[in-house]
Every structure is written in structure tokens, then in C-alpha cells.
Amino acid sequence: MTGLAVLAVxxxxxxxxxxxxxxxxxxxGKADRLENYSRTIPLxxxxxxxxxxxNAEFAAFVRATGYVTxxxxxxxxxxxxxxxxEFEWIQDHSASWRFPxxxxxxxxxxxxxxxxxxxxxxxxSEYCKWAExxxxxxxxxxxxxxxxxxxxxxxxxxxxxxxxxxxxxxxxDHLKPDFSDGYMYTSPVGKFLPNPLGLYDVYGNVFQFCSGxxxxxxxxxxRHARGGSWWxxxxxxxxxxxxxxxxxxxxxSFSNQGFRxxxxxxxx
Amino acid sequence: MKRLLSxxxxxxxxxxxxxxxxxxxxxxxxxxxxxxxxxETDPSYGLTKVExxxxxxxxxxxxxxxxxxxxxxxxxVPDKFTYCMLHGEVFSQNCDGMPATLGExxxxxxxxxxxxxxxxxxSDRQKSFLHHNRTAVVGLLRSTIRxxxxxxxxxxxxxxxxxxxxxIPDLAASYNKAKQDGDILSVFFLLMKDGKFKPFLIxxxxxxxxADEDASYKSFxxxxxxxxxxxxxxxxxxxxxxxE
Numbered sequence: 001m002t003g004l005a006v007l008a009v010x011x012x013x014x015x016x017x018x019x020x021x022x023x024x025x026x027x028x029g030k031a032d033r034l035e036n037y038s039r040t041i042p043l044x045x046x047x048x049x050x051x052x053x054x055n056a057e058f059a060a061f062v063r064a065t066g067y068v069t070x071x072x073x074x075x076x077x078x079x080x081x082x083x084x085x086e087f088e089w090i091q092d093h094s095a096s097w098r099f100p101x102x103x104x105x106x107x108x109x110x111x112x113x114x115x116x117x118x119x120x121x122x123x124x125s126e127y128c129k130w131a132e133x134x135x136x137x138x139x140x141x142x143x144x145x146x147x148x149x150x151x152x153x154x155x156x157x158x159x160x161x162x163x164x165x166x167x168x169x170x171x172x173d174h175l176k177p178d179f180s181d182g183y184m185y186t187s188p189v190g191k192f193l194p195n196p197l198g199l200y201d202v203y204g205n206v207f208q209f210c211s212g213x214x215x216x217x218x219x220x221x222x223r224h225a226r227g228g229s230w231w232x233x234x235x236x237x238x239x240x241x242x243x244x245x246x247x248x249x250x251x252x253s254f255s256n257q258g259f260r261x262x263x264x265x266x267x268x
Numbered sequence: 269m270k271r272l273l274s275x276x277x278x279x280x281x282x283x284x285x286x287x288x289x290x291x292x293x294x295x296x297x298x299x300x301x302x303x304x305x306x307x308e309t310d311p312s313y314g315l316t317k318v319e320x321x322x323x324x325x326x327x328x329x330x331x332x333x334x335x336x337x338x339x340x341x342x343x344x345v346p347d348k349f350t351y352c353m354l355h356g357e358v359f360s361q362n363c364d365g366m367p368a369t370l371g372e373x374x375x376x377x378x379x380x381x382x383x384x385x386x387x388x389x390x391s392d393r394q395k396s397f398l399h400h401n402r403t404a405v406v407g408l409l410r411s412t413i414r415x416x417x418x419x420x421x422x423x424x425x426x427x428x429x430x431x432x433x434x435x436i437p438d439l440a441a442s443y444n445k446a447k448q449d450g451d452i453l454s455v456f457f458l459l460m461k462d463g464k465f466k467p468f469l470i471x472x473x474x475x476x477x478x479a480d481e482d483a484s485y486k487s488f489x490x491x492x493x494x495x496x497x498x499x500x501x502x503x504x505x506x507x508x509x510x511x512e
Contacts, residue, residue, distance in 0.1 A: 034295055034302065034368035074331045078359055086485075091358050091391065207362045216368065218385045225362050235484050237363035246362025249387055251331045254361050 018047040019144065019197045020265060026143045027150055030243045035216055041139050045265035048136055048144045050198050051189040052115035052206055052260045053127065055108045058097060061127050070120040071096040071253035077118045078254045081105065082177040082184070086236050089254065097123075100255040101185060113188040115206045115258040121223040121250045124209045124259040136262035138212040138245060141226050145242045147197040152241040154195040154202065159234060165193050166204030168240050169233040185230055185255065199260075203227050203240035206258035207248075214245065221250050229256035301373035305381045305451050309420030311353050311412045313346035322355050333357045333388065340393065348397050349408045353422045356388030364389070366485060373450075375488035376495060378477035379458065380451035383422035390429075398430060406432045413438045417445065419452055428458045436507035440500050450491045456503035465506040473499075 023045040029038040061067060071077035077095035079102045084090065092102035099107050100118040108114065119127075128134050136144065151157045155165060162168060167187040171178035178184055182191075190200040207225035214224065224247055228240030239246060248257065321335050334340075334357045343351060365386025369375070382389075390398070398405055409426060413419050413435065419442050427435055436459065443452040460468035461478055468474050473495070477487040489495055 032370040034299055034370060034372075036367070037295075070331060076331065076333075076358070078361065087361070087364055088389075089358075089361055219387065222385075222387065228363070231361070232363060234482060237366075238484050238486065239363040244363070244367055247365050247386060248362045249359050252359035254359070257362060 017050055019050055019199060020047050021144055028139055028142045035214055036243060036245055043143060046140055046262055047265055048262040049260040050200060052201050052258050054113055054189055055116050056112040058116035061130050065130055069097055069123045070251050071118050084174055114186040115189055117206055117255045117258050118253045120253045121209050133261035133263045135209050135211045138210045138224060140262055141210045142242055144197060145202045147195045152243050166240050167230050168204040169231055172235055205230055206256055207246050209259040222247050223250045225257055231256045298370050298372045302368040307418055307420050308383050308422045309416050311350040313350045315350055318347055318350045345401055345404050349405055352394050356384055357391035357394055358389055360386050360389045374491050376450045376453045376491045377488045379485050380424045380454040381421050382425055402430055406434055410435060410438055413442055424451060424455050427455055431462050433459050433463060433510050436503050453496060453499045456499050460506050468502055
């Protein structure tokens with residue numbers, strides 16, 4: 001194992017919904033990246049959810065606490081509809097986690113097993129406080145997503161395999177709808193093949209919020225998410241990998257961003 | 269021959285180690301160029317007033333990105349122009365900011381970096397203002413370019429948004445001052461692409477950065493004097509074809 005720590009699932013010790021990453025030193029980053037450059041990092045043991053947090057789980061949080069999300073308060077969620085130019089999104093005052101792309105484009109009825117979206121980093125953090133979990137750090141997410149791989153993807157370097165593992169956008173652009181993998185927006189969690197650690201939707205479906213900052217952050221408001229989303233295509237951002245790190249405002253709500261939770265191993 | 273092979277192996281191993289451990293010497297030029305690409309230009313029209321308005325938005329609450337409709341509508345065209353160049357009223361998604369890359373200073377990308385560190389974009393009313401006042405805005409862009417040493421990434425975004433081919437001579441003049449700003453060449457690419465300029469559409473550059481099956485927002489061609497010269501020549505020819 002070249003002196004690096006062993007990465008494994010502790011069957012029997014891990015909660016059914018969590019995978020365990022052992023304490024150790026891990027290889028992260030990529031040689032040609034200035035921010036996330038290739039390096040070895042030490043990590044404490046932690047657990048990370050195998051699935052993204054769903055609408056059903058977020059609904060339970062809202063029922064228990066009466067929490068009102070940023071998009072519900074501020075009516076400023078950003079949504080997508082086919083026909084927009086690359087990287088263009090539109091603000092929809094009616095959009096929130098209950099109507100991820102705005103009321104005209106439908107609700108989450110019948111989609112309670114989809115990842116919760118149209119929430120902000122701030123909302124995700126509030127959920128974590130209630131659920132007594134936390135967001136993974138940028139490094140934890142990367143180590144868990146790689147599952148031991150040193151390539152851009154946990155399945156190697158062949159990007160053409162991405163469709164087996166991720167709900168992404170397969171269209172050349174975003175002018176027309178793309179249902180080629182069965183879903184234009186989110187898919188139910190766990191519909192695509194998992195990584196060797198047992199994590200589903202590591203890439204695609206929704207950007208997953210992570211804690212931590214980058215040296216390039218120009219504002220206190222910047223937060224980060226990883227893994228790409230259903231919107232991402234190979235011809236646009238290609239962020240569906242273990243290397244790239246997204247940046248977004250702490251109060252921004254988009255219908256392609258969600259989260260998966262983590263927790264310290266010592267807690268259990 | 270064996271000696272040459274040994275030297276090659278040592279060089280290859282050293283390069284690999286340097287890449288892995290990111291020594292400052294190796295990345296300094298790339299980091300500096302990435303920062304150079306992110307520089308914005310402040311137009312002079314009503315600058316103090318507009319800066320004050322933007323500051324006030326951020327002090328009122330922690331979520332709104334907009335000035336009130338009444339305030340926006342009361343701004344003059346030049347002041348609105350400055351407002352749009354300094355501030356995007358809606359958020360940008362996670363992947364709007366492209367990652368800084370080793371060797372970036374040797375690349376001409378298919379798309380320039382956007383302003384505001386990829387955190388904001390123009391709202392509908394801002395885009396509407398820019399398009400409905402295209403002639404005036406192009407004039408304001410021209411005078412701003414001529415009175416500044418750089419064409420900031422915010423101005424570049426306005427130029428591509430408006431397909432402002434009329435500014436090609438000013439952009440070329442600005443590029444030739446320092447011959448460093450590869451993103452001006454990216455703007456030329458986009459203008460020629462949007463204008464469907466045939467000599468560009470049949471070029472290897474177009475194929476590589478826009479037309480290839482795998483072309484993405486990270487695609488680039490080599491940034492060297494030959495490619496820069498060729499791009500300026502093509503853009504100038506495109507400008508002349510539009511003027512005729």
C-alpha cells in the first residue's frame with residue numbers, strides 16, 4: 001500500500017447507512033491543480049453517509065423544528081430549465097426545497113427518495129446540528145470519494161464510464177432537455193452504481209457541501225461543494241470527479257446542490 | 269546512450285516529484301497568471317456613488333444582492349453600466365469558477381474567466397439593461413478600455429454578452445500593450461464563433477476548443493506568439509468583414 005493508510009469498510013462496525021474511513025495518510029489532489037495540488041494528508045477516522053440526504057430526511061427535520069430555509073425566507077433560489085445558455089440559471093421566487101425548480105416545474109411529491117436540493121450551505125449546516133452529524137471536510141469527501149484510487153475517478157481515468165455511476169447531463173449543451181440516463185433533474189439516491197467504499201452518487205446528482213476553506217477564497221461568504229451534479233456535462237464544467245472543488249455563496253440555493261453527512265468515528 | 273537515458277530518467281523523476289509536492293518555483297508563474305486573469309476594471313462613471321450603493325446592499329442584510337427597483341431605475345445609463353460592471357445581482361452555481369491550473373500562462377482558453385470570482389452573475393434586469401442600451405454600453409466599454417491599461421474580466425463578460433465585435437480594434441490595441449492577456453484572445457474566439465466567421469469555424473483552434481466531442485470550458489490551445497498573432501489577424505479580418 002506504498003506506506004499509505006488502508007482504506008476500508010469495517011463491516012459490522014459501520015452503521016448500515018455509513019461507511020467508515022480509517023485513520024491514516026491519504027493521497028489527494030492532482031499534479032496540475034494549483035489549489036487542490038497533489039499531496040499526502042493525515043486524516044482521523046470518520047464515517048460518511050453512503051447516500052445523499054433525501055427530501056424525506058429533510059422533511060423530518062422541518063417537521064421536528066419548524067425550520068424555514070433560506071430560499072423560503074428570501075425567495076431567491078436559482079433554478080434551471082432547458083433552453084438556457086451554458087452556466088445560465090434563473091432566479092425563481094417560488095423555488096425552495098419543496099419545489100426545487102420552482103412551482104411551475106413541479107414539487108417533490110413522489111420524490112421523497114431524491115436528494116434534497118434548493119437549500120443553502122447554511123440550511124445544510126442547520127440540518128446537521130439537528131441530526132447530530134456534520135458535513136464532511138473537503139479532504140474527507142475526497143478520500144471517501146476516491147476509495148483508494150489515485151485517478152480523477154474512483155473507477156479509473158476513463159470518463160466515458162461516468163454514466164454507470166452518476167446522474168449527469170449527457171446533452172451537448174443545455175438548450176434541450178436531456179433524459180438519456182432517465183433523469184433530467186435529480187434521480188432517487190442510490191440509483192447508480194456505488195464506489196468501492198459503498199458510497200452512491202459520489203459524482204453527479206447533486207453537488208455535496210463540504211466544510212473547509214481554500215486559500216483562494218476571496219470572501220467570508222464563500223463555501224464549497226464537490227462531485228458535480230445532474231446539470232454538469234463533459235462539455236461544460238466536468239466537475240463530476242474527485243479533484244474539482246466548487247464554490248458558492250453561503251446563502252445561495254440551487255436545485256443542483258445538496259449534501260451527504262459525516263461524523264467522527266469516536267462518537268459511536 | 270545509457271548516460272542520456274539515465275539523465276532522462278532523473279529529469280522525469282524530478283519533474284514528477286516537483287509536480288507532486290508543488291514547489292512554489294514551479295507554480296508561481298501559473299498562480300500569478302490566474303490572478304492576472306481575475307483582475308476587474310472599475311469604470312469611472314458614478315463610481316463612488318455606485319460603490320456606496322453596493323456597500324449598502326451588503327450592509328442591509330446577508331442574502332439580498334440587489335438594490336431596490338426604484339434606486340436601480342433612477343440610475344443614469346453610465347451609472348447603471350458601472351453598477352453592472354461592479355456587481356452581479358444573482359448567485360452563480362458551484363462550478364462557475366474554473367480551477368487554477370499548472371501551466372495556465374501557456375494556455376489560451378475557449379472562454380475567459382468570469383468576474384467576481386465566479387460567485388455572482390447578472391440578473392435579468394441587468395442583462396436587459398445591457399442589451400436594451402447596447403449602443404451606449406459599447407461606447408462606455410470603448411472609453412473604459414481606452415482609459416485603462418487592462419481589460420478586466422468584467423468588461424470581457426459584457427463584450428461577449430453583447431457580441432460587441434465593434435470593440436475588436438480596441439481590444440487588439442489593449443492586448444498589444446503588454447501581450448500578456450490571453451483572455452482577450454479568448455474573447456476574440458467567442459466573437460468569431462458567435463459571428464459564425466467561416467475562416468475561424470474551419471480552423472483547428474475552433475475544432476479543438478469548441479467543436480470536438482470532448483471540448484469543454486477547460487479546453488485551450490497553446491499560448492505562443494504564433495497563435496496570438498494568428499488570432500489577432502483573424503479577429504481583425506472578422507471585424508473588417510462586419511464593417512463592410
